[in-house]
Amino acid sequence: MVQLHRSLQARHLWGLAVGLVISGEYFGWNYGWSVAGTLGFLVATALVALLYTTLVFSFTELTTAIPDAGGPYAYCHRAFGPGGGFLAGFSATIEFLFAPPAIAYGLGKYLHRILPFMGVEQAAIAVIIIFGLLNLFPIKFSARFEFGITILAVLELLIFIGVAIPHFEWARFAQDGFVGGWQGILAGIPYAIWFFLAIEGVAMAAEETVNPERNIPLGYLTGIGTLILLALGVMLGAGGVGDWKKLSLLDDPLPEAIAMSLGQSNPWVRIFAVLGLFGLIASLNGILLSASRQIFAASRAGLLPVALSRLNRYGAPAQAVCFTTVFGVIAIFSGKTDQLIVLSALGAVSMYGMVMAALFRLRKSEPHLVRPFRAPLFPWFPAIAFVLSIVSLIAIVVYNFKLSLIFLSLLTASWLGFVLFSKEPEASLVED
Numbered sequence: 563m564v565q566l567h568r569s570l571q572a573r574h575l576w577g578l579a580v581g582l583v584i585s586g587e588y589f590g591w592n593y594g595w596s597v598a599g600t601l602g603f604l605v606a607t608a609l610v611a612l613l614y615t616t617l618v619f620s621f622t623e624l625t626t627a628i629p630d631a632g633g634p635y636a637y638c639h640r641a642f643g644p645g646g647g648f649l650a651g652f653s654a655t656i657e658f659l660f661a662p663p664a665i666a667y668g669l670g671k672y673l674h675r676i677l678p679f680m681g682v683e684q685a686a687i688a689v690i691i692i693f694g695l696l697n698l699f700p701i702k703f704s705a706r707f708e709f710g711i712t713i714l715a716v717l718e719l720l721i722f723i724g725v726a727i728p729h730f731e732w733a734r735f736a737q738d739g740f741v742g743g744w745q746g747i748l749a750g751i752p753y754a755i756w757f758f759l760a761i762e763g764v765a766m767a768a769e770e771t772v773n774p775e776r777n778i779p780l781g782y783l784t785g786i787g788t789l790i791l792l793a794l795g796v797m798l799g800a801g802g803v804g805d806w807k808k809l810s811l812l813d814d815p816l817p818e819a820i821a822m823s824l825g826q827s828n829p830w831v832r833i834f835a836v837l838g839l840f841g842l843i844a845s846l847n848g849i850l851l852s853a854s855r856q857i858f859a860a861s862r863a864g865l866l867p868v869a870l871s872r873l874n875r876y877g878a879p880a881q882a883v884c885f886t887t888v889f890g891v892i893a894i895f896s897g898k899t900d901q902l903i904v905l906s907a908l909g910a911v912s913m914y915g916m917v918m919a920a921l922f923r924l925r926k927s928e929p930h931l932v933r934p935f936r937a938p939l940f941p942w943f944p945a946i947a948f949v950l951s952i953v954s955l956i957a958i959v960v961y962n963f964k965l966s967l968i969f970l971s972l973l974t975a976s977w978l979g980f981v982l983f984s985k986e987p988e989a990s991l992v993e994d
Contacts, residue, residue, distance in 0.1 A: 570705055570771045575764050575781025577709030578848050580788050582760040584715045585845030587789075587796050588816055588838055589668040593900050594753030595810035597961075598746035600801045601739030603754065606747045607797065610754040611790050613950035614761065617914055618786045620921055620937040620944040621762055622779050627924075627933045629774040632859030633762070634913050639863070641920035641927070648980050650916045651860050652973060656909030658853035659886065661760055662846055663893035664902035666690040669842040670894075671813040675835045686894045693847045694887030697854060700876045701770050708848050715841035718834070719792050722816055725830060726799030729823035735802035748957040752907035753900075755954065757793045759910050760845075761785060763852030775934030813899055814838070850886055857882035865980060904962045908969045911954040918948035 570578075594603040630636035632647075634654045639647025663686070670686030677685075697704055742749060764781055771777050800806070800815055804822025809815040817835040824830055858879035861870035874880035893902060921944050924931060937943050959966040 570701070570777070572777040572780040574702075574705040574709055575771065575777055576784050576788075577712040578705065578851075579761050579764050579781050579785025580716065581708045581712035581844035582763045582848035582852060583758055583785075583789055583845065584712060584719075584792070584841045585665045585668065586756040586759060587719055587792050588841045589671070589813050590664065590756040590899065590903050591753050591793075591797075592800070592810050592812065592815045593903070594750035595801070595806055597742050597753075598750035599739045599741035600735050600737075600797075600806055602742055602744075602746045603750045604739075604797065606750040607754040607757060607793065609747075609950060610751060610758065610954070611793070613914075613947055613954065614758040615786055615790070616943040617918070617947040617951075618761065618782050620918060620947050622782050622935050623933055623937045624917065624921055624924075625764070625778050625782075626775050626935045627931055629771065629778070630859065632863060633856065634917050635856070635859055635863065635865075637920045637924075638916050641923040646916065646920070647863070648865055648977070649973075650913050650920070651856070651863075651865060652976050653909045653913035653916065655853075655856050655860065656969065656972065657906050657913060658760065658763065658849055658856050658909075659889050660893065660902045660906040660909070661849045662690060662853060662886065662890040663896075664899050664906065665842055665846045665849065666890060667894055667899050667902070668813050669839065669846060672817075672835055672838050672842060675814055675817060676832070683894055687891050689843070689846065690850075690887060690890045690894070693843070693850055694883055694890075696847060697851050697883045698874060698876065698878050698880050700878065701851070704847065704851055708844060708851070711840055711844045711847070714837075715844045716788065716792070718837040718840055719796060721837070722820070722834065723795040723799045725834075726803050726819060726823055727795075730798060730802035732802065734804070735798065735806065738807075745961075749961040751954050751957045752904045752962070755907045755910060756903050758786070758789055759907060760849050760852065761789070762910075762914075763849065779935045850883070850890075853886045854879050854882040857885055901965055904958065904965050905969060908955070908958055908962075908966065911951045911958065914951040915948055915955065918944045918951065922948075 594606060598606055624637045628636050628640060632651065635647045635651030638650035666686040666689055669689050670682040673680055673685040674682045764778065800809060800819040803819050809818055812818055816838060817831055820834050821831045857866065858871050860866045861868060861882065870881045870885060871879065872881050896902065921937065
């Protein structure tokens with residue numbers, strides 16, 4: 563079987579965990595304010611934070627026991643066979659294919675703010691190609707870049723919080739805070755998911771991690787803690803300095819929040835727009851990396867053409883990287899960032915539910931599987947993650963029915979292709 567090279571340490575995984583997600587702190591989540599209000603969205607975010615905290619603890623058990631680049635595909639294949647592996651792999655692929663163009667579009671907005679002569683779509687296409695090319699080199703190079711750019715992105719968010727909080731007023735933040743009622747809270751769930759979406763992409767790097775039993779839990783758990791604290795600070799900082807209803811409709815809310823608190827002519831507005839590129843770059847690079855590994859693993863297992871599992875001379879899955887990049891370029895032309903976010907969230911919560919079911923199944927079917935990290939408070943943590951995943955899935959479907967039909971159509975077409983053309987997956991997933 564084609565194998566990836568192990569070179570990643572715990573710090574790289576923290577950088578990947580935070581970097582994969584951190585663009586969600588910069589934009590995308592604010593669409594949740596438009597449907598739920600600030601306080602309603604705060605409730606939605608608390609529920610989603612609970613989902614991701616319990617999910618990460620539970621996910622880590624599977625990632626350390628089955629450190630395969632296929633991640634969710636590998637766990638569900640082992641638990642439920644080829645069909646279960648396909649469904650989980652498809653859902654994860656949708657999540658990781660639709661997230662990069664959404665991030666690239668947000669990055670294009672930031673670049674347009676800095677360089678008005680540059681069109682948003684042109685900038686988005688340029689950056690997704692650039693970082694696609696970066697991922698053709700050895701993963702350690704990409705991971706070091708990811709770690710460095712993530713440090714800068716975290717520092718920038720801390721600067722934003724430090725600049726905004728002195729101007730924070732609770733009355734502004736709480737005005738019309740429950741504008742959508744309980745229905746708004748449910749409708750806001752996919753945008754709250756955007757705060758944390760793709761952290762499980764660390765699992766796709768498990769096969770390239772040194773001492774995964776120790777380093778994966780460290781990377782995951784420090785990553786989710788960092789993200790929860792940043793999400794709370796960003797929401798309060800942005801929502802309490804000006805007109806949050808205006809911010810809820812923008813692809814670049816944080817520079818505008820700075821402008822509301824300090825004035826459009828203040829140098830911090832332009833500085834922050836420039837610094838804002840770091841977070842978006844970190845997520846775009848990290849998710850392109852994880853998406854290509856998901857495509858690579860599906861190809862290696864026979865679910866996609868075998869060419870997509872070929873490695874180049876640097877040990878990178880070059881064909882999978884190119885496929886992911888080209889798909890992102892095509893998706894950018896939709897120009898619908900919020901819809902790309904919803905489709906990505908649909909794939910994510912579908913996969914989360916299946917992976918938690920796989921954890922329960924493997925606890926029964928393979929009690930002697932070596933589990934270097936066991937989910938704490940079992941069965942409560944994975945049960946909470948499973949229930950909240952299903953609740954999130956139902957909420958997304960109810961409030962985004964047309965997009966859910968697109969997701970279902972893609973699933974149906976892919977399932978037919980799987981049944982008619984796929985070969986039996988390789989029996990070389992990591993065994994006990």
